Amino acid sequence: MPVLVFLDQSEGQVKKNSIEAASYAAKVAELAGTTAEGIILGSIPTGLAELGVYGLKKIHTLKQETLDHFDAQIFAKVIAEAVSVIGAKIIVFSNNVNGKAIAPRLSAHLKAGLVMGAIDLPVTTDGFVVKKSLFSGKAFANVSIKTEIKIITLNHNSYKVIKGEGAAEISELSVQVDRAKVSVIAVNKITGEVPLAEAELVISGGRGLKGPENWHLVTDLAKALGAATACSRAVADVDWRPHHEHVGQTGLTIAPNLYFAIGISGAIQHLAGVNRSKVIVVINKDPEAPFFKAADYGIVGDAFEVMPKIIDEVKRLKGL
Amino acid sequence: MKILVCISKTPDTTAKIAFTDNNTKFAEAGIQFIINPYDEWYALVRAIELKEANPDTQVHLINVGGPDADPIIRKALALGGDEAIRINANGNDSYYIAAQIAEVAKQNSYDLILTGKETIDYNGSSVGGMLAELLDLPFVSLATKVDLNGTTCTVNREIEGGEEVNEVTLPVVISCGKGVAEQRIPNMRGIMGARSKPLKVVEPQAIDPLTTIVSFELPPAKAGVKLVSPDHPEELVRLLHEEAKLF
Ligand SMILES: Cc1cc2nc3c(=O)[nH]c(=O)nc-3n(C[C@H](O)[C@H](O)[C@H](O)COP(=O)(O)OP(=O)(O)OC[C@H]3O[C@@H](n4cnc5c(N)ncnc54)[C@H](O)[C@@H]3O)c2cc1C
Numbered sequence: 001m002p003v004l005v006f007l008d009q010s011e012g013q014v015k016k017n018s019i020e021a022a023s024y025a026a027k028v029a030e031l032a033g034t035t036a037e038g039i040i041l042g043s044i045p046t047g048l049a050e051l052g053v054y055g056l057k058k059i060h061t062l063k064q065e066t067l068d069h070f071d072a073q074i075f076a077k078v079i080a081e082a083v084s085v086i087g088a089k090i091i092v093f094s095n096n097v098n099g100k101a102i103a104p105r106l107s108a109h110l111k112a113g114l115v116m117g118a119i120d121l122p123v124t125t126d127g128f129v130v131k132k133s134l135f136s137g138k139a140f141a142n143v144s145i146k147t148e149i150k151i152i153t154l155n156h157n158s159y160k161v162i163k164g165e166g167a168a169e170i171s172e173l174s175v176q177v178d179r180a181k182v183s184v185i186a187v188n189k190i191t192g193e194v195p196l197a198e199a200e201l202v203i204s205g206g207r208g209l210k211g212p213e214n215w216h217l218v219t220d221l222a223k224a225l226g227a228a229t230a231c232s233r234a235v236a237d238v239d240w241r242p243h244h245e246h247v248g249q250t251g252l253t254i255a256p257n258l259y260f261a262i263g264i265s266g267a268i269q270h271l272a273g274v275n276r277s278k279v280i281v282v283i284n285k286d287p288e289a290p291f292f293k294a295a296d297y298g299i300v301g302d303a304f305e306v307m308p309k310i311i312d313e314v315k316r317l318k319g320l
Numbered sequence: 321m322k323i324l325v326c327i328s329k330t331p332d333t334t335a336k337i338a339f340t341d342n343n344t345k346f347a348e349a350g351i352q353f354i355i356n357p358y359d360e361w362y363a364l365v366r367a368i369e370l371k372e373a374n375p376d377t378q379v380h381l382i383n384v385g386g387p388d389a390d391p392i393i394r395k396a397l398a399l400g401g402d403e404a405i406r407i408n409a410n411g412n413d414s415y416y417i418a419a420q421i422a423e424v425a426k427q428n429s430y431d432l433i434l435t436g437k438e439t440i441d442y443n444g445s446s447v448g449g450m451l452a453e454l455l456d457l458p459f460v461s462l463a464t465k466v467d468l469n470g471t472t473c474t475v476n477r478e479i480e481g482g483e484e485v486n487e488v489t490l491p492v493v494i495s496c497g498k499g500v501a502e503q504r505i506p507n508m509r510g511i512m513g514a515r516s517k518p519l520k521v522v523e524p525q526a527i528d529p530l531t532t533i534v535s536f537e538l539p540p541a542k543a544g545v546k547l548v549s550p551d552h553p554e555e556l557v558r559l560l561h562e563e564a565k566l567f
């Protein structure tokens with residue numbers, strides 16, 4: 001009864017958050033005394049067997065052109081059938097855009113208890129209890145799943161990927177695929193930038209930067225570090241920056257390793273989108289700015305004076 | 321055209337989060353409750369806009385909750401919902417909630433069912449998808465734009481690093497996020513009118529939840545901020561490099 005993990009892909013690449021989910025699934029399997037297997041739908045990325053290094057023993061594939069477009073209904077149905085063929089009792093997804101669409105459907109289909117946004121391994125000393133994030137990371141709930149089949153979606157950056165050795169066996173599934181009801185008519189990707197949702201390092205600016213003409217203080221540092229850029233809602237609302245960059249309760253929720261906030265006050269709604277970041281750095285000239293309470297490192301100072309020095313120092317370190 | 325909007329009750333966005341009863345209950349004392357922002361600003365307002373564009377439209381609201389949810393349901397009616405159903409049950413298992421809503425939805429043929437992308441307290445992102453499965457309808461999640469063109473619906477949905485434009489034939493379940501509509505404030509006429517709009521209370525079906533919350537926890541307090549002098553900003557870079565090992 002293997003643990004099954006859904007390997008979500010985009011343009012022929014298994015997504016980074018799915019690799020995290022795979023590594024997590026392998027650990028869950030180890031704790032349950034079984035093995036982890038993956039399932040991938042649509043085109044088969046090259047080098048799939050190499051995902052064995054994350055602990056997957058086998059990867060089930062279903063190569064069908066219709067599955068190259070995402071339709072939660074079709075995906076959930078195919079995975080439900082695969083679950084019964086494979087005999088999986090624990091199914092893991094990344095809590096990413098597609099995981100959020102498929103996992104609830106699969107849960108209702110299989111009457112399998114679901115925990116969305118897990119941040120740790122299940123505890124099995126008394127039942128099967130998974131810790132999940134609540135209030136965008138401001139609290140946690142320990143949720144007990146009571147059904148025989150269990151589904152978990154893993155929050156980004158919540159589990160450290162473990163890399164070992166080995167190759168996964170590739171095994172072709174044969175499952176009937178229905179016609180999709182949702183058709184994809186366009187994909188608009190913001191190209192040439194580090195995607196914010198998956199970024200490990202994020203540099204962000206707020207109203208303290210005074211105007212869009214000063215954004216080089218954010219983008220130069222981001223460029224030197226290979227980081228993504230973000231902003232507060234106040235900044236997006238006045239069109240200094242595009243809305244897809246705004247983080248917080250009404251924007252994106254992110255959990256990078258570094259969130260570097262320049263001239264952002266740290267309103268509670270802003271914090272809701274970033275307080276799961278591993279390290280928070282705050283540059284603000286107001287020592288009373290609420291953001292300092294959530295920060296790990298900070299400078300009380302004028303961004304226009306300290307940022308150029310910080311950028312130069314990073315460039316020097318990086319040999320740029 | 322019949323639209324169903326799923327409305328949940330959540331603590332206000334600035335609420336202080338604490339737990340009582342040995343960390344098994346959310347501390348409600350002094351907390352103000354609101355309509356979950358995603359349900360109100362995006363799902364509900366979009367439904368009302370669609371009604372304004374096509375007056376033949378009916379907008380029904382549904383909530384699974386106790387009598388304490390009535391004030392937020394009245395507010396949703398004041399914003400422009402036509403009638404509301406409250407399923408009189410308190411449950412925090414997403415499947416339980418979705419299955420209760422599905423029972424009611426099955427008796428009405430809705431063309432469009434809108435939910436918020438998530439509740440800001442439980443962060444489940446699950447009720448919409450479960451509901452779609454229980455009703456055997458397509459589901460488009462994390463919508464940023466919802467347009468109707470006769471019997472089809474064009475939906476932009478969030479994907480990593482961008483958006484995807486989907487087209488789907490009605491009926492469909494859609495979970496709504498930022499972009500779908502703009503927040504509105506109820507006007508006096510709406511507030512007065514809401515008092516006489518129907519708010520039907522129905523008893524729940526016998527449905528077994530699939531999960532239970534054992535306990536709540538708060539994150540450990542941060543060690544506190546390490547401040548670097550503004551005269552030596554390069555020291556910050558050194559700390560991030562050598563101590564935090566971020567790059
Ligand atoms: C329901 C609701 C939802 C919301 N959702 C979001 C959300 O999702 N995301 C979000 O970000 N906000 C959100 N907000 C808005 C939020 O409350 C704040 O208003 C917003 O985050 C403020 O943005 P800011 O920090 O850039 O600007 P300000 O609050 O104006 O702060 C600017 C900061 O810059 C500092 N500063 C000024 N000059 C300098 C300088 N030269 N050097 C260094 N520092 C300087 C100031 O001390 C100040 O702290 C929401 C609000 C509500 C009511």
Ligand SMILES: Nc1ncnc2c1ncn2[C@@H]1O[C@H](COP(=O)(O)O)[C@@H](O)[C@H]1O
Pocket residue numbers: 326327328329356358359382383384385414417434435436437438439442443444445446447448
């Ligand atoms: N108790 C409830 N009553 C009605 N709708 C709900 C309820 N709980 C959640 N929903 C709907 O489902 C969406 C997603 O909730 P969740 O799965 O808890 O994140 C919410 O934005 C609401 O639209």
